Amino acid sequence: MSVVRSLWWAARTDGQPPFDTAHLKVYYPAAVADTDAERLTGVFEADPAGAPYPVLLFLSGVNVAQESYRRFAIEITAAGFAVVTVDRVGELFGGQRGLTPGVELDAARPAYYGSRPTCPVIAPILESLAELNTQAPLRGALDLDRIALGGHSAGGTVALQSARFFPSVAAVVAWGAHTMVATMLGWAPGTVLQAQVDSPVLLGVGTNDGVINGSADRYGQDDTERHDPVTRTFFDALPDGEHLLAVIDGANHFGIADPDPTAARAFLDGHGQTSAIAPFARLTALFLDAHLRGSADAAARLAVFDAVPVKRR
Numbered sequence: 001m002s003v004v005r006s007l008w009w010a011a012r013t014d015g016q017p018p019f020d021t022a023h024l025k026v027y028y029p030a031a032v033a034d035t036d037a038e039r040l041t042g043v044f045e046a047d048p049a050g051a052p053y054p055v056l057l058f059l060s061g062v063n064v065a066q067e068s069y070r071r072f073a074i075e076i077t078a079a080g081f082a083v084v085t086v087d088r089v090g091e092l093f094g095g096q097r098g099l100t101p102g103v104e105l106d107a108a109r110p111a112y113y114g115s116r117p118t119c120p121v122i123a124p125i126l127e128s129l130a131e132l133n134t135q136a137p138l139r140g141a142l143d144l145d146r147i148a149l150g151g152h153s154a155g156g157t158v159a160l161q162s163a164r165f166f167p168s169v170a171a172v173v174a175w176g177a178h179t180m181v182a183t184m185l186g187w188a189p190g191t192v193l194q195a196q197v198d199s200p201v202l203l204g205v206g207t208n209d210g211v212i213n214g215s216a217d218r219y220g221q222d223d224t225e226r227h228d229p230v231t232r233t234f235f236d237a238l239p240d241g242e243h244l245l246a247v248i249d250g251a252n253h254f255g256i257a258d259p260d261p262t263a264a265r266a267f268l269d270g271h272g273q274t275s276a277i278a279p280f281a282r283l284t285a286l287f288l289d290a291h292l293r294g295s296a297d298a299a300a301r302l303a304v305f306d307a308v309p310v311k312r313r
Contacts (some may be wrong), residue, residue, distance in 0.1 A: 059155030075281035117162035189220025206251025250274030
C-alpha cells in the first residue's frame with residue numbers, strides 16, 4: 001500500500017546568517033511496511049513501485065508559510081509525484097524581513113533581466129535535494145532530471161523568470177502569478193516581461209483575485225487602464241509552446257492555499273470563497289504527467305479537460 005508521507009530538509013542559500021537557510025518539506029509516495037521502525041520513528045521508505053518520482057519544486061508567496069500549500073501538495077503527491085515546499089525567512093523590500101521565495105532585484109532590472117535567474121534560491125535547493133536523494137528514506141526516489149518549477153504569487157513569478165536557466169526543468173506551474181513588473185525597478189508602466197521559460201507552462205488564476213487587483217499601482221496602472229496581468233502574461237510573455245491558462249470562477253489569490261489570516265495579504269481577497277485546490281491539483285497532475293513523464297494518456301485527457309475553463313496555446 002502506498003501513502004503520502006513527508007520529511008524535513010534544509011538548504012543553505014544566499015543571504016547573511018541567520019537569514020540564509022531554506023527549510024524544505026518533501027512530500028513523497030511511501031510504502032507501508034508495518035515495521036517497528038515505522039512505529040517508533042514515523043519514517044516510511046519511499047514506495048519503490050513508482051520510483052524515481054518526478055519533482056515539483058513549489059515556491060511560496062511572500063509571507064505565506066509552506067504549510068498553507070499542504071493540501072495542494074498532498075493531492076499532487078498522491079498522483080505519483082514528489083512535491084517540495086519551502087520556508088525561507090529573508091530580506092523583503094525596504095529592509096523588512098519575512099518569508100520570501102528569494103528575489104535578486106538587480107536580476108529583474110532592465111540592464112540584467114534575462115541574463116540569470118531572478119531567484120538565487122533555486123540552485124542551492126536543487127543541490128540539497130541531490131544530497132537528500134542519496135540517503136534513506138528517499139535514496140534514489142527523486143527524479144531530479146524531471147523537475148517542474150512552480151509557485152504561488154511571487155513564488156510563481158520568480159519561477160516564470162528563472163525556469164530556463166535550469167536544464168532539468170521540463171514544466172512550469174504557477175497560481176496567481178504573472179510577469180508584469182514594478183516601475184520601481186526601472187521599467188515603463190504596464191510592462192510585461194518575457195517569461196524565461198523553455199518548457200510548457202500552466203498558469204492558474206481566480207476571478208476574484210483581490211491581491212493582484214490591489215497591487216496594480218506597483219505597475220504604474222490606474223483604474224482606467226488596468227489589464228489582467230496573468231492573461232497578458234499568458235498571451236504576450238510566453239514563447240510558442242503547449243501552454244495552459246486555467247481561470248477558476250469565484251476563486252481568489254489564495255485559492256490553492258489555506259491562508260494564515262494574521263500574515264500576508266489575504267485580507268485583500270474579499271469575496272472569493274471558491275477553493276481551487278481540488279480542480280487545480282487535478283489539472284496540475286495531468287499537466288505534469290504529460291510533460292514530465294511523457295504520458296500519451298495524460299496528454300489526451302489534458303486536451304479535453306473541462307473541470308475548469310482552460311485556454312490553450
